[in-house]
Amino acid sequence: MLTVSVKWQKELFPKVEIDTSQPPxxxxxxxxxxxxxxPERQKIMVKGGLLKDDADWAKVGVKEGQKLMMMGTADEVVKAPEKGPVFAEDMPEEELVVTVGHSAGLVNLGNTCYMNSTIQCLHFVPELKSALTKYLPSVRSNEIDLSTHQLTVATRELFNELDKNVKPVAPMRFLTELRKKYPQFAQVQNGLYMQQDAEECWTQLLYSLSLSLKSTSSSEGADAVKRLFGIDLVSRVHCAESGEESAESESVYSLKCHISHEVNHLHEGLKHGLKSELEKASPSLGRSAVYTKDSRINDLPRYLTVQFVRFFWKRETNQKAKILRKVDYPLELDVHDFCSDDLRKILEVPRRVLRDEEGKKLGLKTSGSSSTSTNKDIKMTDAEEQLNVGEESSKSALEQGTTLEKEHHLTGIYDLVAVLTHKGRSADSGHYVAWVKQENGKWIQFDDDNPIPQREEDIIRLSGGGDWHMAYICMYKARCVSL
Structure with a gap:
């Protein structure tokens, strides 16, 4: 670690620290x-010329207390758009950012696109931002370690920075805390930080946030990550050879879309992902046997995450490979077919109410306006009784998170709000990008520090089949109704 001073124009910045273990x-x-x-505009004078991004500090020869000269033009301060009929194509790029309504991009700190795309997707979950806001930097429960606490605080600060800024944000503190907590993200090859897996970053970050936010005293923050992203699965494990059968339950943060030559659509991939084979010891046979595991969703989150299992370990070459096969996915996803019987009962009334609401918008007759409304009302009452039975058997859907608020019930129908893509044929390189739907309904592509408006029809073309961006993670938002 070195401390230097930096002269830029008329300003002098004393005591700027250089971590010589990291690239310039x-x-x-x-x-x-x-x-x-x-960074791309900076010209820093050192012995022998200009400082290069990938230079070796030992060869650069910078000494403790040295004064460095930097040249370069700063980004201009962004002014609010003037009133009047100004067309979008005539606006400066940063004013367009304000008008469209999305936040800043993130500077790539050296193969950190996997992290930037993850952050941009999760940043657009308002309930997560709300829970983080209530997590104060000075508060740390004894239930979590210091590194988890610091990563949570860094996430909170980074979300705030994205909300306040228009120009790109450099997520330096977040990256530092992420690498402290999870050293695998600090792997170096040939003097440069390696590309990492965005899904691994997504999962590890949510795990850390689940621990820290769960430990807060705020009722809104308690178990927020589980409530927002957690999926409860119930599984039937059966051995055809011995006839043994058992039930298992688990909580996960994403559903897996397994890809094979039979899978052309997300629905098919999810069906494959909920069925698997495993080999384990059979008590009755006294040896290992093959069991089939058939899983069903027993509790749904507010935001449903789906991972396309595109990367696998290729034994022939002893390296990670990527499946390029095209797999279509919908803007609207209905997971009713993947739910347990208990959950289907709970979803029955909300789904009927949703159909009626959407029917009214289209000018169609609903159950309340038909000539057989009495019979319909009776059926609704029966369904509500089933709902109550389902809630009791599940220890109350409200308490477990099937409904987030007393007035809002999940329907099992979700709308696509974010896609994280990977471009390239190599699993250990390539490029990650986030495509996020804004509150105003417009889509934005976040390519590190470059936010680009997109059309909705462009989003469903990210299904793979070539060298273009292809969906790796899809995030869907629940469509809710009031009862």
């Missing part, structure tokens, strides 16, 4: 925070 690009990102000059 990270040092440039520090200067970006101080000066507003993007």
């Amino acid at each position: 690009y990270l040092f440039k990102c520090q200067l970006y925070d101080l000066t507003g000059v993007p």
Whole structure:
């Protein structure tokens, strides 16, 4: 670690720390925070010429207390759009960002697109931001370790920075805390940080947030991650050879879409993902036997995450490979067919109410306006009784999270709100990008520090089959009704 001073225009920044174990690009990102000059515009004078992003600090020869000269132009301060009929194509890019309504991009700190795309997807979950807001930096429960606490605080601060800024944000503290908590994200090859798996980053971050937010005293923050993203599964494990059968239950943060030559659509991939074979010891046979595991969803979250299992370990080459096969996915996903019988009973009334509401919008007759309304009302009452039975057998759907609020009930129908894609044929390289739907219904592609407006028809074309971006993670938001 070295401490230097940096002269830029008329300003002098004393005591700027250089972590010599990390590439100079990270040092440039520090200067970006101080000066507003993007790393690509910075020219830093060192012995022998200009400082390169991937230079070796030992060969650069910077010494303790040395004064460095930096040249470069900072980003201009963004002004609010003027009133009047200004067309979007005539607006400066950053004013367009404000008008469209999305937040800033994230600076790539050296193969960190996997992290940036994960953050951009999760940042657009308002309930998660609300829970993080209530998690104060000075509060840490004895139930969680310091690294988990610091990563949670860094996530909170980064979300706030994205909300406040228009120009790209350099997520330096978040990256530092992520690598402290999970050292695998700090792997280096040939002096550069390696590309990592976005799904692994997504899962590890949610796990850490689930621990810290669950430990808060706030009722809204308690178990927020489980309530927002957790999926409860019940499974029937059966051995055809011995006739043994058992039941299992587990909680996961995503459903898996397994890809084979038979899978052309997400629905088919999810069906494959909920069935599996495993080999384990059979008490009655006294040896190992093959069991089939058939799982069903027993509790749904507010945000349903689906991972396309595109990466696998190829034994012939002893390396990770990628499945490029095209798998279509819908803008609207109905998971009713994958639910347990108990959950289907709970969903019955909300789904009927949703159909009526959507029917009214289309000008269709609903159960309440038909000539047989009496019979319909009776059926509704029966269904409500089934709902009550289902809630009791599940220890109350309200308490477990099937409904997030007393007035809002899940229907099992979800709308696509974010897609995280991977571009390239190699599993250990390539590029990750986030495509996120805004509150105003418009889609934005977040390619690191470059947010680009997109059309909805472009989103469903990210299904794979070539070298273009293909969906790796899809996040769906629940469609709810009031009862």
